[in-house]
Amino acid sequence: MNSIILFVIGTALGSFISLVIQRANRSESIIFPRSHCDQCRTPLKPVDLIPIVSYLSLKGRCRYCKSVINRELITNEFIFGGAFILQSYFNFNWLIFISILILITLSIIDNQKLTVPTILIIILLIINVTHYLIFNGGNLILLIILLGAYLVVQSLNYFTIKIGCGDIDVLFIVGLIIGFSGILTLLMLATTTALIYAWLFAKQKRIAFIPFITIGYLFNLIFM
Ligand SMILES: [Zn+2]
Structure with a gap:
């Protein structure tokens, strides 16, 4: 499929997932109320909801009350659009592609809350175990070990060093796809980029690590 169409589909998915995360954070329903401005509560028209285009044409402000729209929305739209462009170039099998989309979603949530929902971890586990058994010539005994x-x-981890919530789960789950040597490369890349990020940008003590695991995972899938 044409890369531009895939990019547009990706941005729409990014927009939808941002909405789901935002509403889940506030324990609101996904369907009601209709999309509205967080400040003035005015319901948004379809023209306000076009991924990327609406944000840019409104210069990042609400059409009705002119309050600043959270920049995270357009960032997420670009990231998901980018994931679909990557898919059009590298043609990962669909299980891998879904695992990438879940990891991006986990990265966004981890970045906001420094913790991730168990249900998404379980879905990622099921996807990667399925891939491991079907495509990696998966050995059931090795899987049990x-x-x-x-x-x-x-x-x-629970009793000692307490690495962030979800990080170890995600490392094991992606390890099913990229193997032991892939995990070593991933860890090197993820810790280096995380340290550079923390040094340059992070003001808080703890930073989300799943975004860096995702970068390492993509690097493995593309280059190794
Ligand atoms: Zn408004």
Whole structure:
């Protein structure tokens, strides 16, 4: 499919996922009330909801009360659009592509809250185990050993170093696809980029790590 069409579909998905995350954070329904401005509560018209285009044409401000629209929305639209462009170039199989979309969603949530919903971790696990068994010539015994190792590491983590919530789960789950050497490359890349990011931008002590795991995962899928 044409890259531009895929990009547009990606931005629409990014817009929808941003809405779902925002409403879930506030324990609101996804369907009601209709999309509205957070400040003046005016319901938005379809013309206000076109991904990227609406934001740019309104110069990042609400059409009705002129309050600043959260920049995260357009960022997420671009990121999902970019993921669909990547898909059009590299043609990952559909399970891998879904795992990328879930990891991006987890990255956005982790970045906001420094924790991620278990349900998304479980869906990612099911997707990657399925891929592992079908495409990686998955060995069931190895899978059981891996899950055992995961439980040991997770309990050690619980009592000792306390790496961020969800990080170890995600590392094990992506390890099913990229293997042990892939995980080593991923960790090197993720920790280096995270350290540079923390040094340059992060004011708070803790930074979300899943975005950097996602960058390392994409690097592995594309270059290794
Ligand atoms: Zn408004």
